[in-house]
Amino acid sequence: MNPNRRSYRQCWNARSSGVPTAISAFALGLALNLVLGLAPQAVGTAHAEPSSPAAVAPSAAEALAAEAPAAAAPASAPTAITERSAVADLDALKQTYEVPNFRIGGHYDLDNPEVWAEGGSGGTTLESLGAAPARTAYIAVGTPERNAEGEIINAIVINSFFSGDATSMYSNWYAGGAGNAFSGGALVGPGLLFDTDRFYVIFVDALGLWGASKPSDGLGRQFPLYNYYDMVHLNYRLLRDHLGVSQVLLSTGVSMGGTQAYYWGLMYPDFVQAVMPIGGASATDGEGGAVAAWTFQLAKAALESDPVWIDTNADYYDLPKALHPNKGVEFHWSNLALTGFDLAHSQSLGWEQVSKEVFTWTPDPRLGANAGRRLQQLAAQFDAVDLWYRDTVGESHNLDALLPQMQPRTLVVHVENDQWLLAGEAEAAAEQIPGGLYTDFASPIAHYAVFKAPNALAQDQTFNAFLRSTGITADQDVVCEASNYRRPRVNRSPDPEKSFWLDEMVMPFPVKFARVKDQRGVDWEIGYMDEYCGDEKNPPTLVIVHGKGAFGGHYGHLMRYAVERGFRVIVPDMPLAGVSGPGNLDQLQARTLDDVRDAFHALIVGELGVKNAWYYGHSLGGQTVLGYALRYPEAVQGLILEGPAGLEEYPTHFQLGDQSLPICDIDIAYDLDQWHAAYDPLGLVQVELDRTPEGIRDFFYFRTRDAAGNAVPSPLGYFVNDTEYARLHTDQRIAMISGNPREFEQWAFLFIYDLFTICAENAIEDEQSLYKRLPQIKVPIFLAFGAHEPFIPSTSLNGLTDLAGDIIIPFRERMAAAGNPPTIKLYPDVGHFIHTDVPDTFARDLVAFIQTGQVDAVTPEVIDALINGAAPSAAPSSAAASDQPVGLSK
Template sequence: MLRTARLVAVATLLIVPIGAGAQQAKEPITARSAVAALDDLKKTVEIADFRIGGSYDLANPEAWANGAPDGKTLESLDAGPLKTAYIAVGTPHEGPDGKIDNAIVISSFYSGDATSMYFNWIDGQGGNAFSGGPLIGPGKLFDTDRFYVVMVDALGLWGASKPSDGLGMDFPNYSYFDMVQANYRLLVDHLNVGHVVLATGVSMGATQSYVWGLMHPEFVSAVMPVGGATATDGTAPIAAWSFQNAKAGIEGDPVWQKTGGRYYDLPKDQHPIQGSAFHWSVLQLTGYDLAHRQSLGWDAVKGDVFAWDPPEPGFGDGVMALGRLFDAVDLKYRVEVGERHNINEYLPDYEPRTMVIHIENDQWLTIDKARESVGLIPGAQLATERSPIAHYAVFSALNSLDDDPMLSSFLHDIGILPTYGKVCDAPDYISPRVNMNPDPSKSFWKDEMRHPFPVKFTKASDDRGIEWEIGYFDVACPNIPDQKTLVVVHGKGAFASHYGYLIKFAVEQGYRVVALDAPDYGLSGPGNLGKNPARSLQDIRVAFHHVIVDQLGIDKAYYLGHSMGGQIVLGYALSWPEAVEGLILEGPAGLEEFPESVEFGGQSYHLFDPAIDNDKALWEQVWGPTGMLDGERSRTAEGVRDFFHFQTRDPVTGAVSPSPFGYFKRDTEYARLHTDQRVAMITGNPDEFEQWVFAFIFDVYSIGKELVKGDENSLFNRLPQIKAPIFLAFGAQEPFIPSTALNGLTDMANEVIIPFEQRMQDAGNPVETKLYPGVGHFIHTDVPYEFARDATDFMRTGRVNAVSPDVIDALVNGLTLAATAGGPGNVGAGEKPAGLSK
């Protein structure tokens, strides 16, 4: 009998759940369900004339609608039609076409089936504890009041067609494409599913979810593989070693050797059971973290150690039970599916939204392979955890990572988690893409990027009479009464598409959103080639005003500015106060002063001399010696990726170490977009690249020129004149503000944020401030959902979760807060105030 501790493992991953051991393996050879007690919940369907084992030309889906053309049908082998099986729970919703449009499909793992997933993830089942709690049920992550959840068997085991049904070694060599396409036919033909909101699964089920998105990108909106792979076994040495040894154990069994794997005429107890047990022993010992296995002691693991002649009682009992339960040919086929699987070549064109969950110390499907897959899929994101049970933690990973900001944002964005205040789906939204091999003869911004919303263009002049082409988005859901407008202004070097998630979220909260690219950036670059690039921030404001107020007729709006965009909207509020309903400042420039002259290498440079304004030649003369322009122009792809992700690389050894400077603390979808854009632009249109580089460095001057210390009319000195409500947001690990190298300031809390708050308080316009722990300069990508929610809450209520100056100081500088004497809840030496973690 298996020990209680082992029964938990048996219930949850590659081992079969409690109850399956009661199956008597005479006829049929293998059971229909892994959890015998749940067998009555499973339904079996037949798919006639489905071709197995052929080659799939993914560019020609019509050819493999019922399996690849060169595959074999089971009918042609006198075995009857292909079977698959499923358990469906939840609330199906029919769309206008009469088909179910709210399905979640969960594929089964290496030795599991629909009953296994039911046992582990359905509310109230015995596997909930191992999974860290239920995931499927009313009000759970996969909410059965909102979704139709279909758990499917995979071709090759349990309730689906498999070699042990009778064909044995004559069964066609199936693939992951066959697995998925067979279940696609199940969903479409038998369950009337017309749209899958999410394809997910654990382990081999996760590998299938990748394939769901590859084969059916219009049918499947999003995929969330939990511990899967796009190229398995053979591309990862430990996985290859583990599974090749597992297969060798099967083929080394004396019965297998004698019969060549054709043993079905023998009684079940004379099948190659020992070989199957050897197979399970290899996988049991490598599936966990080895240090964890070592810590358990011999008595706890000897049941998983195979021997042809067990030397002591209990030796190998667990794996022998599994050897009797699983058929050797079924397992051999299942191993070989992984040997042949590799879809990496298709990933750069992958369409569905992708959130990969993986275990850092997984020894089969190793983390480096997951990172490689994520790197190949446009916009894909990765959330990870480390666990002593390694690969087996895939069942609990979604619960363990439930507070991960990337996972949370993804689940809200695709609609799995409900979003408070959502009134519609953002019209015409698509996931953005960057062509990483751009054609230099084409416009990079117009032809080599796919933007999240339809692009519009207009002409607008600044006060000097220069006409600029402005690219922008103007997005709103129809039929929203009394709709308010949010204008999004990007930061230095960024572009409107980079704020796609924020735009989408605000639109779905009922706001009209206008997001513009500043002249010489993004979509406002190609049409302005050849014009004097030495324009000022006020030039940008004037051009934007002509678009927003004069052309679009938006008399009053909220203005959200990030970084340099923050300074742009601050100046806009000073120039056109009547047009500003409120300001949202994300890591804004404009709150600090600069000296007119800055010293580098013992020499003084008049970097912020107002005389430079609009004079490109003079600017190059003054700023050229800093080397900033050449440095930005010569960045390599590797250098961009390192810098963007707070890394520095030793030029000699190539060793990578953390850097205090960078862009993205988390590699979210829109962080990826910005990174890919900057990398791809290097080999894109050379004129647009040079235009962008010049603007990126020139705008350091544009910012500083308005903030020169001693200038009574500087933007900095006029900030208290702003009367519009202000939401001020900073990441607590902000790397760029204050601009220490240019102005000598070092303390964001006490030299930037708190003085601004005090000045505005004294002027009668107190600021709503929020600091985001663990976040850098790009709040809208580090914590996308939280920041978007805060921004829309501010527009709706005028409030956010504000924090005090002491908390700002503590978050930024890590200072010890002195406790106030008496009373519970006071903060003592070395403690942090309660409630800082969201």
């Protein structure tokens, strides 16, 4: 034994009056926003949000507000080394729950949940070590909604972060809390995001600190080495057994609380509907987690460097708190505080601020009077072994291999410039989750900004669409519930022996089938969705027609929105596309858009008896409904066009070197030999068959690769915002690669064949082209374009370059001259997929136009774009270099 150990006891026994004699002298009662360290949030006094970046967090510990009231130890543990609550003033709100014989530190096989009902198999109960049963703690607020069995079905779980607890998160997010200002405003309370008039919100502690069982309760290093599974399962037992919760609508939390959200989703797929990890890590061990692991390892090494830790082998509990390895705790927090912020921000603060988190083993007058001031306070409040366990949990987990099993809806929220848990790894994790979404934001305080994420993202389309899809954000004008709606999903590991479209995808509404004939007498099987939840005999009806390469299910949000506002909505897939593909595999793989229109007319008017309806079309679907209004004018009440094809003409032939290819010649429509002779030299079908998952993700999200293989921005792409239906389309396209080969080949061929269907009926040479006949349409028209439309006009085929000057304004003028001026809206910061980039905004506009004939179209952006020509012209296509019309990817 080190002989110095005795001297520590002697020092205590002979201490002078100037030595701190009790933890209460330094206990702060902070709303400890310690996210792997010190989050900048004051507790003692609420304060206004600073206006300048440098003032957001003058220093990590400075913002902890050292003058907050001291925390009182709970009556049940008068000699506790650490407190039950991080925020003393909120301790009375916290309740404790024990789970007898709960096994800690065991193995969790997610395929066998019954094996770990009492904790991980092979784990250790605290009772077997002579301690009290495992316990956790919580604060519950809000309005429980119960089912017929009396179980709560509207719970929201808010997990605690690295060193925080239920009182910390309550202080930050609950209305009136001292931490509201730092979080950008309250989030939990009546009428707020997590509305306590609608939800039962449960803030939970995590095993290992504060009100939950922890090493410093008495076992020290004999305490079982717990893991994230234990943390989450102990709180699951609290919810299920004690609070009577049977359904969690959302599990969320920041930093380590976000990490726990991943576990909630994987462990209880039938219990939890949605998860939203904020600044969490799916892995801190192995590939993808090296930086995060290093952060924990650095902090842990600081604890282990303390001479008291070394001398006592971390068995120091017979010493007074003032003689614990407190210097190691100071070193621990200093490492985390000084690495968590954005470096430029830290450098902007000045030494007086930063020095408060600078650790020294002994006082150093060169560093100033502030040096390490806050660290001493934290050392008094935390226990070294408790932190060592928490660091160990943090550095040694990896869920990445399990993410494809995630079933609840998932939105991964991250801070773009987080220096601990890298945003690129968080985004990669989201991509591994079926339907998983990702969004982020940047902040000068980097990782510590996680607390304000929901407020920082208040205008973010991905964030808002996710909350609406989970039911957290309520619609105010719903007239009935679309009870048949279900979350659309794709099996990303499809069985190639099964039908991809019929067996490996879940569409947002039940799919029905009918057999109809076009005017050529060709018999088609058409898959469609048809929904209505009202009680009118002849309700207003909306028909949704998908774009090229898409399918009806991709418009599920729009469909649900309209259904819940009293519309009957019919969504057919075009012959050979989507769910109308498998039943037509043995057909000639060719049809014109008039064939599609005839088939739809036979279905909607002939089979379903809908004599008159509104028709909405996107991209290729826009051209389809324009032509439908010309072919069957009596059936059309009005048109909604989203980024439509059909507003430009094309030369019949395309020049490829010395070849003149008739790629827009209607005469080759049903002669596939001639069609292949025209298109095979371009190699476009094979390009689609050969696309890789990485290439698909890159293209869909406006990225390409440079010579070194790095992702760089691209002018071409589909989705500006990563919303639910953007991810559905992405997952569908990638999963098809390994799905049914005949259906994949059908899809790839049709994707290129529909380039032909677009241009074949809009040949410049044709005096009766669709384009020339558009002024004959007499019904109301709503025309919508994204201001960053990448595919229209089709520069590589017809030389047009200006969306406003070549497409929108000529169409407006021609229709106005014919007495039918269209309503036009341009959506800023949106591409070709308006209905996924801004799903709620576009859905509201569509319904408003049908109901009132009006949309909020006269915006400064629209005026500037249409009058001053500010709308961006089509991005340069690579066709100039390759002589291929690759830009026409509607």
